[in-house]
Amino acid sequence: MGRNEAAHASASDVSGDTEEFDPIGTLTLIGIYFVILVLSWVYIYYIEFLGRDLIVVG
Amino acid sequence: MHIHAYEKVWLAASVLLILFLLGSVTYGAVGPGIAMVSDGESAIDPGGIDEDERFSEPRVEQVGETEYEAYVVARQFGFQPDPIVVPANSTVTFYVTSADVIHGFEVAGTNANTMVVPGEVAEITVETDAPAEYGIVCNEYCGAAHHGMEGKLEVVSQSEFDGGRNGGDGE
Amino acid sequence: MSEAIEGDRTFADEFPAEARVVRAALLGSFLALTLGAVFGIIQTLHRTGVFRGLISSTDYYTSLTAHGVFLALSFTTFFLVGLFTWAVVRSLDRPLIDIRITWTWYGLMAAGMTMTGISILAGFTDALDMSADVLFTFYAPLQAHPMFYAGLAVFIVGSWIAGADYFRTWLAWKREHPDDRIPLQTFMVLTTMAMWYIASSAVAASVLVFLLPWSLGLIDQVNPTLTRTLFWFFGHPVVYFWLMPAYLLWYTVLPKIAGGRLFSDPLARVVFVLFLLLSTPVGIHHQYLDPGIAEGFKFISMTNTMFLLLPSLLTAFTVVASVEYGARQRGGTGLLGWLTDLPWRDPAFTGMMLAGLMFAAGGFSGMVNAGMNINYMIHNTIWVPGHFHLTVGTAVALTFMAATYWLWPQITNKPIYSRSIGLVQVVVWFVGMALMSNAMHAQGILGVPRRTAEPEYSGFDYPVMFGGFEELNVQIAIGGTLLFVSTVLFVGNLVLTMGNPKVSGLAEELPPALSGPDDAPRVLDNLGLWVGIALVLVVLAYALPLAAIINRGGLLGPGVGTYPVWFAPALDALANAATPSLGAITDAAASLVEVIR
Structure with missing residues (x-):
């Protein structure tokens, strides 16, 4: 299967592709990941951690 | 770029x-x-713990109206005193040191958790709420019977605490 | 162009001598993986209480030491040197300087790991007066047999010579190509090895100056906080040492397998430079709960650690964008519909993608580990091994296994025995790890400690959240069993592959990046500059903490003994002779600290 891709990947069309390709799917996926990270952190830090017994104050 | x-x-x-x-x-x-465990306590000679004022007799001591200090020694494979008994709704400062290797001091399921390193005294202050019983585990591998190293923290009502004390709880 | 070297010829055709080294390194790596997996299944069943008949709870720690050292040091590092040898030779399109030097470092690494391995495994039998039940972190004053430390030292020296081999080969290439940019794969190898030199210097010092002489009885005691801090000086960058080869594969091989190519070569270089700069001045975040280290040092370490998230977050974008590009080349459309146009039947692709997905999850628990005060909640609980089984245990290990399905034919001219088994294998790993790691995180929040043979206690019960302790134990046992099955499938498939006849036509080419090296500022290739800055950051992060630790406890420790004792009585005389000079060093260090203050 390597052959076809190799043909695609000749160096000449490199610069053209750069301007054409907008990774919108990537931005979407990573945006979802970002939201999950923030929500998980808010839960684990502010609810789970700060809500536990014996908070260390000194 | x-x-x-x-x-x-x-x-x-x-x-x-x-x-x-x-x-x-x-x-x-x-x-x-x-606050984090820090370098506020000075270093200690782990070989001299038995002569140390605080650690020769591991115990809980009242130092203010609702303030208590617990001097705890961790050694292969247990904690002293055991159980550690403190009153509810008070401020308790744990001073924990090791007589031998590196141990951990973790009140399971709570935020009270520190490394116990020979030569150092870990100091953490916590506020207790209602009476409760907690397990204390050594959470750093300390030798062949590490898994047996546990203790107990009993948070009891003020009256029970005073009663136990008068009854001569000489831990 | 160096990226287009392979043509119809595989790496094995072009560079047969180097291909032999790569094969030997990978086989060494998989031997360690097999041993590690055996101890892994024993532990997972023992710890969860499913089956405790095979070893005693005392021997559990021997097993745990073996599991940690064989997997975290041996499996990872041997794969790394194999992969890096391939990457340097392939991307520079020239052989190594002197293959005898190459075999020398391979021999040293193998000898060192064998010494360390024997000292650990001897702990299972009473016939030998030897053991090293000190776990992967070997915290003093727990002491291993001297051969454990000596083996580690030999192993590390071997890895240093490997790094020198890569640097010298690159310098030779540079003389032939004075104006060319460093090829991306070689750039990744060199920055990683530069980081490794900085990081491993501390553990080498700890072993050679303190732990080995101490285990030989030449010195009576060591400062446990000092040796611990030197370990973590090395212990955090080492996780990036494991990860960088996986990143190399994600950046340079995964896009090709996806049918596309790397989105941005310059950003890949930036990411590796950031790792070189930031990997080391963060180790104190493993010591957030250590007494004897000031809170300020811990805060500085946290800030550095948090910014170390940046290169990984950038990698997530660049790698996924490269895969999306591949999917769109294959005709993928829609906002997310392109995801269905990827080669999911290819075990190399699916394995690496699942590894990346797990790494994203590991990113979250890593953020928690990096947070200073939240460390009270999870420090030394089983949450932590839950985390690193996502990172090194999956992001790295599963990527290595998946990449092997692609790389092995290139270095042997033999097709993989069964790609279907490979596909099953990577999925089973993912499912097994999802079960095991998730349950480990959950148990950690309950307060269940790590590194214990019997996590159930007589005096109390754990609180119940996200399922109780017992229920989570079952998940861990099932997950661990699946991971063992997956390892067996991997190794079995590879063994059967080795029986395949050699064929031609397996060569695969790695395409150039969409945004190529010419878009990257030349300063990125100035390795001397980055190493210099990295060293300055290390000095800023560590000079004061180390000075303070030595000032508090002394260079050789505040009266801490030895557990157990090996040779001390026999060598007392030597120790007495050595003490005065060491005392002088201690005094000098103390006065140095006074000057700094």
Whole structure:
């Protein structure tokens, strides 16, 4: 299967592709990941951690 | 250097995330007042623990109206005193040191947790609420019977605490 | 162009001598993986209480030491040197300087790991007066047999010579190509090895100056906080040492398998430079709960650690964008519909993608580990091994296994025995790890400690959240069993592959990046500059903490003994002779600290 891709990947069309390709799917996926990270952190830090017994104050 | 606009957006979001995380930890330090185990206590000779004023007799001591100090020694494979008995609704400072190897001191399921390193005294202060019983585990591997190293923290009502004390709880 | 070297010829055709080294390194790596997996299944069943008949709870720690050292040091590092040898030779399109030097470092690494391995495994039998039940972190004053430390030292020296081999080969290439940019794969190898030199210097010092002489009885005691801090000086960058080869594969091989190519070569270089700069001045975040280290040092370490998230977050974008590009080349459309146009039947692709997905989850628990005060909640609980089984245990290990399905034919001219078994294998690993790691995180929040043979206690019960302790134990046992099955499938498939006849036509080419090296500022290739800055950051992060630790406890420790004792009585005389000079060093260090203050 390597052959076809190799043909695609000749160096000449490199610069053209750069301007054409907008990774919108990537931005979407990573945006979802970002939201999950923030929500998980808010839960684990502010609810789970700060809500536990014996908070260390000194 | 060419960076795609979306990647710039993600870079900005990443930096904001990092600042948010640092901000949360800082909030925890200044809001609820969570302090880290630090270098406030001076070093100690682990070979001389048996002559040390605080650790020769591991115990809980009242130092203020609702303030208590617990001097705890960890050694292969147990904690002294055991159980550690403290009153509810008080401020308890644990001073924990090791007589031999590195141990851990963790009140299971709570935030009271510290390394116990020979030669150092770990100091953590906690506020107790209602009466409760907690397990204490050594959470750093300390030798062949590490898994047997446990203790107990009993948070009891003030009256029970005073009663136990008068009854000569000489731990 | 160096990226287009392979043509119809595989790496094995072009560079047969180097291909032999790569094969030997990978086989060494998989031997360690097999041993590690055996101890892994024993532990997972023992710890969860499913089956405790095979070893005693005392021997559990021997097993745990073996599991940690064989997997975290041996499996990872041997794969790394094999992969890096391939990457340097392939991307520079020239052989190594002197293959005898190459075999020398391979021999040293193998000899060192054998010494350390024997000293650990001897702990299972009473016939030999030898053991090293000190776990992967070997915290003093727990003491291993001297051969454990000596083996580690030999192993590390071997890895240093490997790094020198890569640097010298690159310098030779540079003389032939004075104006060319460093090829991306070689750039990744060199920055990683530069980081490794900085990081491993501390553990080498700890072993050679303190732990080995101490285990030989030449010195009576060591400062446990000092040796611990030197370990973590090395212990955090080492996780990036494991990760960087996986990143190399995600950046340079995964896009090709996806049918596309790397989105941005310059950003890949930036990411590796950031790792070189930031990997080391963060180790104190493993010591957030250590007494004897000031809170300020811990805060500085946290800030550095949090910014170390940046290169990984950038990697997530660049790698996924490269895969999306591949999917769109294959005709993928829609906002997310392109995801269905990827080669999911290819075990190399699916394995690496699942590894990346797990790494994203590990990113979250890593953020928690990096947070200073939240460390009270999870420090030394089983949450932590839950985390690193996502990172090194999956992001790295599963990527290595998946990449092997692609790389092995390139270095042997033999097709993989069964790609279907490979596909099953990577999915089973993912499912097994999802079960095991999730349950480990959950148990950690309950307060269940790590590194214990019997996590159930007589005096109390754990609180119940996200399922109780027992229920989570069952998940861990099932997950661990699946991981063992997956390892057996991997190793079995590879063994059967070795029986395949050699064929031609397996060569695969790695395409150039969409945004190529010419878009990257030349300063990125100035390795001397980055190493210099990295060293400055390390000095800023560590000079004061180390000085303070030595000032508090002394260079050789505040009266801490030895557990157990090996040779001390026999060598007392030597120790007495050595003490005065060491005392002088201690005094000098103390006065140095006074000056700094």
